[in-house]
Amino acid sequence: MVELNFHPGDYVRLRLALEEIDGQVLESPDSGILLIKLKSGYNIGINKENILAGRVIKKYSEEEIKLPKREERKELPSVGLIITGGTIASKASQSTGGVKPITHVDEFLTYYPELLNIVNIKKLEIPFMIFSENMTSEHWIKIAEHAKKMLDDNDIKGVIISHGTDSLGYSAAALSFFLRNLNKPVVFTYAQRSIDRASSDASLNLQCAARMAISDCAEVVVVGHASSNDDFCYAIRGTKARKLHSSRRDAFKSVNAKPIAKVWKDRVEFISDYKKRGENKNNLELDTNYTDKVALIKFYPGQDPSILDYYALKYKGIVIEGCGLGQINESWLPKLKKHIKNGLVVCMTSQTIFGKVSPYVYSTARELERAGVIYLEDILAETAFVKLGWVLGHYGWKTRVKEKMLENFAGELSNRIEFEE
Amino acid sequence: MVELNFHPGDYVRLRLALEEIDGQVLESPDSGILLIKLKSGYNIGINKENILAGRVIKKYSEEEIKLPKREERKELPSVGLIITGGTIASKASQSTGGVKPITHVDEFLTYYPELLNIVNIKKLEIPFMIFSENMTSEHWIKIAEHAKKMLDDNDIKGVIISHGTDSLGYSAAALSFFLRNLNKPVVFTYAQRSIDRASSDASLNLQCAARMAISDCAEVVVVGHASSNDDFCYAIRGTKARKLHSSRRDAFKSVNAKPIAKVWKDRVEFISDYKKRGENKNNLELDTNYTDKVALIKFYPGQDPSILDYYALKYKGIVIEGCGLGQINESWLPKLKKHIKNGLVVCMTSQTIFGKVSPYVYSTARELERAGVIYLEDILAETAFVKLGWVLGHYGWKTRVKEKMLENFAGELSNRIEFEE
Numbered sequence A, B: 001m002v003e004l005n006f007h008p009g010d011y012v013r014l015r016l017a018l019e020e021i022d023g024q025v026l027e028s029p030d031s032g033i034l035l036i037k038l039k040s041g042y043n044i045g046i047n048k049e050n051i052l053a054g055r056v057i058k059k060y061s062e063e064e065i066k067l068p069k070r071e072e073r074k075e076l077p078s079v080g081l082i083i084t085g086g087t088i089a090s091k092a093s094q095s096t097g098g099v100k101p102i103t104h105v106d107e108f109l110t111y112y113p114e115l116l117n118i119v120n121i122k123k124l125e126i127p128f129m130i131f132s133e134n135m136t137s138e139h140w141i142k143i144a145e146h147a148k149k150m151l152d153d154n155d156i157k158g159v160i161i162s163h164g165t166d167s168l169g170y171s172a173a174a175l176s177f178f179l180r181n182l183n184k185p186v187v188f189t190y191a192q193r194s195i196d197r198a199s200s201d202a203s204l205n206l207q208c209a210a211r212m213a214i215s216d217c218a219e220v221v222v223v224g225h226a227s228s229n230d231d232f233c234y235a236i237r238g239t240k241a242r243k244l245h246s247s248r249r250d251a252f253k254s255v256n257a258k259p260i261a262k263v264w265k266d267r268v269e270f271i272s273d274y275k276k277r278g279e280n281k282n283n284l285e286l287d288t289n290y291t292d293k294v295a296l297i298k299f300y301p302g303q304d305p306s307i308l309d310y311y312a313l314k315y316k317g318i319v320i321e322g323c324g325l326g327q328i329n330e331s332w333l334p335k336l337k338k339h340i341k342n343g344l345v346v347c348m349t350s351q352t353i354f355g356k357v358s359p360y361v362y363s364t365a366r367e368l369e370r371a372g373v374i375y376l377e378d379i380l381a382e383t384a385f386v387k388l389g390w391v392l393g394h395y396g397w398k399t400r401v402k403e404k405m406l407e408n409f410a411g412e413l414s415n416r417i418e419f420e421e
Helices: A105-111 A113-117 A137-151 A168-178 A202-213 A307-314 A330-341 A363-371 A381-392 A395-405 B105-111 B113-117 B137-151 B168-178 B202-213 B307-314 B330-341 B363-371 B381-392 B395-405
Strands: A011-015 A020-026 A033-037 A043-047 A053-058 A078-083 A090-092 A099-101 A120-125 A156-162 A186-189 A220-225 A233-237 A241-243 A252-254 A261-263 A268-270 A294-298 A317-322 A345-350 B011-015 B020-026 B033-037 B043-047 B053-058 B078-083 B090-092 B099-101 B120-125 B156-162 B186-189 B220-225 B233-237 B241-243 B252-254 B261-263 B268-270 B294-298 B317-322 B345-350
Touching (some): A020 A043, A113 A120, A120 A137, A137 A156, A233 A252, A345 A381, A381 A395, B078 B137, B113 B120, B113 B202, B137 B168, B168 B241, B202 B220, B202 B233, B294 B307, B330 B363, B345 B381
Parallel strands (some): A156 A186, A294 A317, A317 A345, B078 B156, B186 B220, B294 B317, B317 B345
Antiparallel strands (some): A090 A099, A233 A261, A241 A252, B033 B043, B220 B233, B233 B261
16 A cells, blocks of 8 residues: 555545546545545545555645725615524635634624625624534523613614524524514524535525514525525524425425515515514514423334333423324323322423424314314424423413413414415 | 303304304314304304304314225236324314324225225235324334335235324334335325315325335336325335424425425326335345334533433434534533443434534534534434434444444435535
8 A cells, every 4th residue: 555645635646557647636535545535526536555656746835814994884774793603604624525614703794705795794793602412501592792782772673583494493493482573674694505615505594584684574584595496585584494405405395384585685575474674663572582491203113112211300391393284192191190199380382394384183183182182283393393492491481381382482383374385 | 151061062152242143163272262163264262251152053073984885906007005093094073173083994995095096005004003202113114014024915906005294204113124125115195184175185195105105116206295295295215204383284394305206196207316126136124123222312502411321221323413514512521521431322313304413624523523423424314313222223233333323224314415515
């Protein structure tokens, strides 16, 4: 075996038995395999034993980043921008072939110059830079606090929050509940592909988010590609947005509700009802009463109900993702009844994602409901999980948990969905 | 308050302050509320205090069921039929407004006379009659055993299995793995609405299932409405079928793959590749080696990783539904590493349902993969859960679990999906 003195990021030429290959060395999980990114964009793994010779054509070095000066453009409408990390704030990593976070604030804006032709970024906050699978309720609260401060500024028309996609649905739901009496737009946006890739969705998403943030809509929304075309975005209600594809640019779908609006770089077209700017005459309130003593459990066939004993010990409430209309194995009934009696709050949603749950069609569900399981109609399981933590975080609502779980705080319940579609 | 001597199922007339209402009394979870099914099909709840008077127009009584004689129709192609319960084998319950199982075998066929014009039901088995949320691996094995016996009969062209929708995806996946060297069709079908309702999908589904069961396709498939129109069905590969709506008739979607075929009552049009009848020259084998020591865990933000200690104690393997490309909170890494070292098998799928997982884009996933987490490409989480129980059920595969999890046994891996769509 020839000795290959390569480092990740190096551009190399390899001689194999039948051909020569040029490409960039990537970090490989297997020391016997050389992982190479070809010009075509594809990655291939080559058994090192099959490499007859190899040499470095260009050594890898981090590029220097030039930082521009950010100036206020006061002729444009003002917004606040909260950057939290994620792919939208990342760039391709030469050493791994994956992506890595950007490290300078202004680098973010360098990547998105078009944004600065739509809005004036009056306030910019970067509370943390993380990939969103690492978010917790503490992060949701921190984002909400920054948003509150920005929204209280009379000059600021709306707030844009850039966020990783992986847990964005949960964060958007959290802010939908935390920001009471909202009277300006709060717009989450994201990227599925980092900005330095040809197929990046980041720039269109961010421009459309800016357009939405100065629009007439006083809700928490998620703005991102409406299809895999790079033409316009949807604005989806924060409590109804779910990531339904791991890699496509139109990753988020509006579940059990139409999107609120189509959004282009230069205009917004509303396509369903929404809360309007200035409709709410009360002052914005930040209500981050939240308990982490809640869990989300996806039911599966044959699942041992003794998992409920584990959850009942550690949590105040659980959201079950049942089957279909909200069913679980009937063998779960005795334990559920016991734990509910002892104070555990149990809510039911559906793993079908689309459609409502209902306790009125099948006998097990009727019995579950009689035992005190709260059937959450068409609320998304993820939104239900966040809402339960928020409702149980309010000491004063202790005797009214069911009522509060079924109160429509932020469009999480679509009353107009026909059960019989 | 007037005294109302009503029983569930009674057809009654109520006098309220401003109007009179006719309808059928339903079982009510709340003794203060009278639940009424109106002629329009809608249910309303009326506070008993608001009822000024009421009388029974027609008392409820169970109708008599006439049982027909079933005769073999030998001029038609023969199939086997396995009835397992679910809504397709249920009818509306007058007393609850929901549905209840039918109680006689022949009643099933009375409801579906058109079926008997397409196929001759040479063998009929009813191993149990349950709603599918109550299915476990024991039920999957029993169904597979009956299917095997039927498929071994040279006269029988294929097998139809009628099944509840709630866990149908899991059962279809199980049979896809249990029936090795399949050379005839095994067709699951279902109903979202019981046969005695105007909007029932049962009859079309069952006729199309029969058509598919005598077709050229030697795979386990799920046949059901392609849209909410009552015109044709899709045949979806058993490992790729997921229930994605709690009530619509087109509840099942083909995930990360095109459906295999469009199916009408009178013909089948194949629209993607499939295994053909007779292609496999080996004998059908029943391989029901299965262990229940597996679990499915949906990750959510802030989830306490100590749940892993619970699972590691009780199970041999777990399937995680991670975020996006297969991410979880980085705080899970130490516990995962420890348990994998001690022998726990950990597989990764995505809660986005659509798209692949990949450990090559983000750093946490790279580290998870290095720690031994098996990234299952585009396998559905539910299919992965069933497959893991089957793979770990094979003692002889103990050292080859990763290889076997990534071997394409029944179309569960779609190799041709482009990661970059």
